[in-house]
Amino acid sequence: MKMPLVKLKAILRYFCTYTNPELLGKTKLMKLFYFVDFGHVKKYGMPITFDSYVHLERGPIPSNILNLVNSVIDFGEVATLADTISIDISPGMGLQKIKCYKEFSEKDKEIFTGRELETLEKICKLYKDISTKNIVDLSHKESAWINTNEGGNIPYTLAALDKDCQISEEDIHLLVNSV
Numbered sequence: 156m157k158m159p160l161v162k163l164k165a166i167l168r169y170f171c172t173y174t175n176p177e178l179l180g181k182t183k184l185m186k187l188f189y190f191v192d193f194g195h196v197k198k199y200g201m202p203i204t205f206d207s208y209v210h211l212e213r214g215p216i217p218s219n220i221l222n223l224v225n226s227v228i229d230f231g232e233v234a235t236l237a238d239t240i241s242i243d244i245s246p247g248m249g250l251q252k253i254k255c256y257k258e259f260s261e262k263d264k265e266i267f268t269g270r271e272l273e274t275l276e277k278i279c280k281l282y283k284d285i286s287t288k289n290i291v292d293l294s295h296k297e298s299a300w301i302n303t304n305e306g307g308n309i310p311y312t313l314a315a316l317d318k319d320c321q322i323s324e325e326d327i328h329l330l331v332n333s334v
Contacts, residue, residue, distance in 0.1 A: 156166070157205035157334060163220065164239040165263040166191070171240070172256035173279035178286060181224060181242065181251040185216040187278060188288040192217070193299060195274045196311050197320040200330040203271050208309035214294035215309050226252075250287075270288070 170187050171179065192202035193215075205330035206217035218318075226234040227242050228251070243252045264272065282290055294300055299309045311331050315324035 158203070160235065162266050163204065163223070164236065165259065165266050167236070167239055167253075168255050168257060168259040168263055169275050170279065173276070174283045175221040176252075176254070178251045178284065180287055181253060182213055183282075183287045183290050184224065184253050185221055186214055186277055186287075186294050187282060188217045188220055189215045189294060189297075189299075190278045190282065190290075191274055193297065193311070193314045193317075194278055195271065196314040196327055196331075197317060197322065198274070199270055200322040200327050201334065202234075202331065204275065205331075205334065208299065208311075210300060210303040210305055210307045210309055212305065214291050215297070215299050215303075272292065 166188070167184075174183075174187070188204060188206070190208070192204055192208070195201065195203050204217060204220065206219050208215045209218045211247065223234075223236050224240070227236050227240055228244070231237060233277060239255060239257075241254045241256070243254060244250075245252065267275070285293075297316070299313045302313050302316065303309050312324045312327045314320050315322065315327055
């Protein structure tokens with residue numbers, strides 16, 4: 156992942172601040188990252204996080220970000236993201252609810268380009284009140300999911316196969332690999 160940790164923490168705060176907190180579990184969080192990255196690729200040719208995406212049963216996930224989020228569960232206070240999020244596990248329901256310690260701030264806003272903020276805002280407005288099941292179902296309709304197999308890596312260039320992509324596969328490849 157080529158993104159500074161401070162930016163990852165700001166994205167987490169953005170998701171916590173601008174989506175329905177009752178519906179923000181770990182699975183939905185991973186889908187929000189997917190839609191932010193691939194939405195940004197479809198419009199501008201480059202992702203925001205530059206994480207490596209993997210095809211798992213419940214949809215595409217950013218592997219490094221997932222590991223950092225899981226470490227909050229596994230290692231508690233010593234985890235890298237422990238100063239930013241907590242994860243409450245509901246008994247019986249299996250929902251791993253994400254909670255941030257602070258809201259997204261003006262200082263956080265300075266970390267992002269205008270285009271990145273536009274993408275974050277668009278994705279949060281679209282998926283603010285959507286359930287985990289529905290966002291998983293939507294991720295399964297994306298070329299990134301359809302054209303990969305369980306456990307396989309998902310290249311950003313697959314975004315070019317979706318009808319809403321404004322950038323060619325070649326340009327995505329050039330832009331993603333130029334950073």
